[in-house]
Amino acid sequence: MAVGLVLTACGSKNDSGSGGTSTGASGSQAPTSNLKIGLAYDIGGRGDQSFNDSAARGLDKAKSELGFSIKELEATAGETDAQKEDRLRQLAEGGYNPIVAVGFAYATALEKTAKDYPDIKFAIIDSVDPAADNVANLTFAEQEGSYLVGVAAALKTKTNNVGFIGGVNVPLIQKFEVGFTAGVKAVKPDATVQAKYLTQPPDFTGFNDPAKGETAAKGMFDAGADIVYAAAGGSGAGVFKTAKANGKLGIGVDSDQYNLPSLADVKDVILTSMIKEVDVAVYDFITSVKDNKFAKGNKVYDLKAGGIDYATSGGKLDDIKAKIDDYKAKIISGEIKVPSTK
Amino acid sequence: MRNRTARSILLGVAAPVGALVFAALVCALILAVTGHSVGDVVDAMSTAAQRPRTLVNSVNSATVYYLAAVAVAIGFRMKLFNIGVDGQYRLAAMLSAALAGAAFMDSVPSVLRIAMTVVAAMLVGAAWAGLAALLKVTRGVSEVISTIMLNSIATYLVSYLLNPARLAVTTAGSNNIGTRKITEGGQVAGFEVSGSSTKVFGLVLLAVVVGFLYWFVLSRTRFGFELKATGLSESAAVASGVSVKKMVVISMLLSGAVAGLVGMPQLLGSSYTYSLDFPPGLGFVGIAVALLGRNHPIGMMVASLLWGFLDNAANSLDISGVPREIVLIMQGVIVLSVVVAYELVRRYRVRAEQQAVGSALGRTKPLEEVSA
DSSP states (O other): OHHHHHHHHTTOOOSSOOOOOSSOOSSSOOOGGGOEEEEEEEETOTTSSSHHHHHHHHHHHHHHHHOOEEEEEEEOTTOOHHHHHHHHHHHHHTTOBSEEEOSGGGHHHHHHHHHHOTTSOEEEETOOOOOOTTEEEEEEOHHHHHHHHHHHHHHHOSSSEEEEEEEEOSHHHHHHHHHHHHHHHHHOTTOEEEEEEEEOTTOOGGGSOHHHHHHHHHHHHHTTOSEEEEESGGGHHHHHHHHHHTTOEEEEEESOGGGOGGGGGGGGGEEEEEEEOHHHHHHHHHHHHHTTOOOOEEEEEOTTTSSEEEOOTTSTTTTTHHHHHHHHHHHHHTSSOOOOOO | OHHHHHHHHHHHHHHHHHHHHHHHHHHHHHHHHTTOOHHHHHHHHHHHHTOHHHHHHHHHHHHHHHHHHHHHHHHHHTTOOOTTHHHHHHHHHHHHHHHHHSGGGGGSOHHHHHHHHHHHHHHHHHHHHHHHHHHHHHHOOOHHHHHHHHHHHHHHHHHHHSSTTTTEEOOTTOSOOEEOOOOGGGOOOOBOOTTOSSOBOTTHHHHHHHHHHHHHHHHHSHHHHHHHHHHHOHHHHHHTTOOHHHHHHHHHHHHHHHHHHTTHHHIIIIIOSOBTTSOOOHHHHHHHHHHHTTTOHHHHHHHHHHHHHHHHHHHHHHHTTSOTHHHHHHHHHHHHHHHHHHHHHHHHHHHHHHHHHHHHTTSSSOOOOOOO
């Protein structure tokens, strides 16, 4: 039956197109109120308490401040590149411009889609691929922020033993571990850094499973750690819960988790957070398109450019803030080069 | 006799069709309760059904689902539940991708290179399933438990191997990691469809061949007869001289070999590398499709096309404002209602046959077996 449908559908050419958007942002001053923003999430979508949510915050800000209309589409676990590509193309066909793809998993799909829609501006988070005239690659130097929270952990640990919990064992999260370890060792070369990942790909539940975070953190505290860095999205809530139950400390990730309403119960054990402002990157990208200042290529958000930082909410770092800022200045000046791979 | 056949076919069709109708009603109810318009869904679905790209993607998804379903069905026919298709295909796809992408393969002639890749995948899949078979025949371990565990082990094994120090390569600045990309000689070209930016997998033909072989072996060979006999009644099979242990090992190896093929259309037709975004979970889709298609070569084809279309229509639903999760609900309800419908039909059939036997008892015709 479907074969018949394929055949009858041949000939209609509503698929490969050159955009055909009503907004037409190719240089001319587009009326900004007509901008329709499309956003394609990675698995988890809005509500993952991790980087999808962060992207959603940027989108919401653009929506409320600039009055754009938005369309958000989500990914399903187990889908193929073709399905991701279809999602981007449907946004493009629907006249959405600009379009933001959240997550490196969209790289291949975006490469194929962007080619056919030269008039639409695309952004992809966390990926330097694809390189195209109408694609902005928004990437982050997570290792730098992780280095600073590593410094903080090393200065605060009493047991000379700290932990790192990664959500899923992928290169992106390994960057957090490498930076964190380097930061700890820079202050205390003899300190022990325990590292554990909650799940292995393609099982991405490690980003959203507080129970797993709880168990892993308990193991680290039992093994002598007194501070654990949770680079594990929504699973971090479990890490903080265990930290509170055991009188230990945790370090948050992505946003300033001390100030998150959902973590208000456990905020007194959050030493600091490694801030990765995906929301700022998304918002900046949208405004750049609106102001006709779109810039293609890789934009790195690091300590120097902003978008990566460490949080001081809660005042637990007041006594050592000067020392951490010292390291921060050295990273910005290039005196300290933070590794990103093992 | 012709009447009986016609009724049998009718009953066979009644179950899946009834289940589909029931599933559609349940979904309509859920949509109504959650405040979405059923009309919107129908609109979005029919828009999707007219878009060449969605149809091509549906056929491609169906190709992969079909292979997974056949792998599961081979086990089902033996009363073996191979839940490990998922681990088998992922491990097979990863290792054969590493082989096909290896530098020394660049100089191998295209056809040979593709054949080597596919055979390697079958061997890996068979070997991984073979572990479960060995555990079953030597230690009596249920294949349900062992294959689930082997799925988990496969995940860790793939993670371990997918490392720059071992079988993977990374590109600077990329957050992805995968095996070396298979160069053009190792790729399988697809079929162009006008109006679609994606091509139909060349290996759709592989699925057709596998489906044909499945049918042929099961219904036209002695081995197929023995396999089905063992599945229906182990003691009867033993009595007629069939070695059950041998059958378990062979059918698990075959199931695993077909499972090894599951990743091939995607790997050689689109991805060209096994990386973090290689689709997982296809083995579980295979179980659902095999159930829906009743392990029948044509039934599973219809089921996989339906599944593929539903999956690929999800984006259209999403963009029209209907939550894409409705597709998952629909698929779940379809499987559940199919299982229930088959059971109802089976009971009806048994009762009808008993009545037929009862009324025939008065006459001198031989009794027909009351089949389950």
